[in-house]
Amino acid sequence: MDAPFREGETSNLYDVIKSEESPRPDADLIKNSLTLEVNRALETLSDKEEQVIRHFYGISVKHPKSLQEIGDAFGLTRERVRQIREKGIRKLRHTSKNKVLKTYLG
Template sequence: VHMIETINKLSQIWRTTTQEHGREPTPDELEEHLKMPLDKVKEALRIARDPVSLDTPIGDDDDSHLRDFIADDKIRKPDEVTTRHNLEHILRSTLGTLTDREERVIQKRFGIDGNKEATLEEIGLDFDVTRERIRQIEAKAIQRLRHPSRAPLLKAFHEV
C-alpha cells in the first residue's frame, strides 16, 4: 500500500513537471520532491513501469492478492442499485399522475425510460404537432409536477 502511494505521488510529480517545464523530471528532482533515497525512487519508477500480475501476493501471508484490493467499477454497489430502483419507482409513480401525453413528452424530452433526450422539434414530429405545442405541453407538465402534492415525492431526487 505504501508503494502504491509513492507511485501515485511519483505520477503526480511527473505530470506536473512535464506540464510546467515541458520535460520529464530527473531522478534527483523526484528524490527531492518525494523526500526519499534515490534507490527507493528508482525502485518505484521500475515498479510503476513494469506490469504487475493481479495474482501478486500482498503482505506476508499468501491469502491476499493484488486483485482483492482493486475495485471493479463495472459492478454497481448494492446500495446504488437499490437507490436507483427506488428513484425510478418514484419517478414512474409521479409521472403516472400526468396525462398520457404529458408523460410521454417528459419522458422523451428528458431521456427517461430508455428514451434518448429529444428536442422539441423531434417530439413535435412524433406527435404530429408543432414544437411550440410540445413546449406548452412540457411547461404544463412541469407545472403540474411542481404542485405541492407531488413535490415531496420528487424531493428525493434532490437528496441523492
C-alpha cells in the same frame, strides 16, 4: 452495513469495503427506488404530458429528443410540445404525491 462491528466502536462494514472506484452497495436499491418514484410521479400527468416529458428527458426511452423531434413524432408544433412540457413540469412541482421524489432531488 452502517452499524458498528462492536458496541462502542465507530468503524463499520462501509469503512472496510469503501472504495472510490466501486459503486456504493446500496446504489442499485436507490436507483430502483428513484425509478419507481419517477414513474409514479409521471403517472399523475395526462398521457400526452407524460410522453412528452419522457421523450424530452430520455426517461424510459433510448435517448432524449428535441422539442422538434417530439413534435414531428406526435404531429404537434415545436411550440405546442414546449407548452405541454411546461404544463407537465408545473404539475409535477405542485403535486403533493411528489414529496417523496423531492427527497431524492434535494
